Amino acid sequence: QQPVQSPQAVILREGEDAVINCSSSKALYSVHWYRQKHGEAPVFLMILLKGGEQKGHDKISASFNEKKQQSSLYLTASQLSYSGTYFCGTVSGSARQLTFGSGTQLTVLP
Amino acid sequence: DTAVSQTPKYLVTQMGNDKSIKCEQNLGHDTMYWYKQDSKKFLKIMFSYNNKELIINETVPNRFSPKSPDKAHLNLHINSLELGDSAVYFCASSQGTAWWLFFGEGSRLTVL
Numbered sequence: 613q614q615p616v617q618s619p620q621a622v623i624l625r626e627g628e629d630a631v632i633n634c635s636s637s638k639a640l641y642s643v644h645w646y647r648q649k650h651g652e653a654p655v656f657l658m659i660l661l662k663g664g665e666q667k668g669h670d671k672i673s674a675s676f677n678e679k680k681q682q683s684s685l686y687l688t689a690s691q692l693s694y695s696g697t698y699f700c701g702t703v704s705g706s707a708r709q710l711t712f713g714s715g716t717q718l719t720v721l722p
Numbered sequence: 723d724t725a726v727s728q729t730p731k732y733l734v735t736q737m738g739n740d741k742s743i744k745c746e747q748n749l750g751h752d753t754m755y756w757y758k759q760d761s762k763k764f765l766k767i768m769f770s771y772n773n774k775e776l777i778i779n780e781t782v783p784n785r786f787s788p789k790s791p792d793k794a795h796l797n798l799h800i801n802s803l804e805l806g807d808s809a810v811y812f813c814a815s816s817q818g819t820a821w822w823l824f825f826g827e828g829s830r831l832t833v834l
Binding site (some may be wrong): 644646648652653654655657659667697700701708710711712714715 | 762763764765766767770778803812819821822823825826827828
């Protein structure tokens with residue numbers, strides 16, 4: 613079962629902040645975040661593991677609420693290069709396979 | 723050097739034909755995947771191989787057959803192509819089955 617992302621789309625100006633949310637009905641082992649620019653492949657941003665470990669890029673932060681099976685990606689001081697579709701992916705404890713949400717389209721305007 | 727490479731990048735073909743997409747990774751990863759991305763950008767896993775063994779086989783028509791000759795290669799063969807098969811097919815690899823993915827550039831398949 614795929615995770616639910618919100619919002620579906622967001623438009624902001626350079627320098628503004630954005631939050632993208634991801635929730636699952638299953639107990640999660642980890643949450644992944646990827647960004648896909650138009651016509652390109654998805655690129656890994658961050659992984660958050662049950663227990664608090666995180667690995668990812670320095671300029672992007674995220675949280676993982678294990679009790680609520682929710683994660684949020686925080687984009688601060690947005691740059692034009694942040695534009696793209698952001699996908700969360702979840703790995704549940706039993707399946708150990710990565711299932712993606714439907715994506716959030718982020719557009720940063722000058 | 724490209725970490726995960728797919729060929730071809732574009733395929734345009736007629737309904738009923740058979741086509742193959744090849745994928746190679748030079749990252750030394752032990753797990754490889756095929757994902758399908760439809761026109762609505764939904765990324766759906768199709769298959770996953772770990773050390774050449776099929777570990778994920780989602781509900782995919784039998785017309786799709788993956789093959790992994792070794793840990794660095796994963797190919798996808800599609801028989802009797804249908805209009806609904808038009809999509810971008812991404813190959814990906816990871817070290818372990820639950821770690822982050824490196825994606826190839828994608829192969830855009832158009833069935834006419």
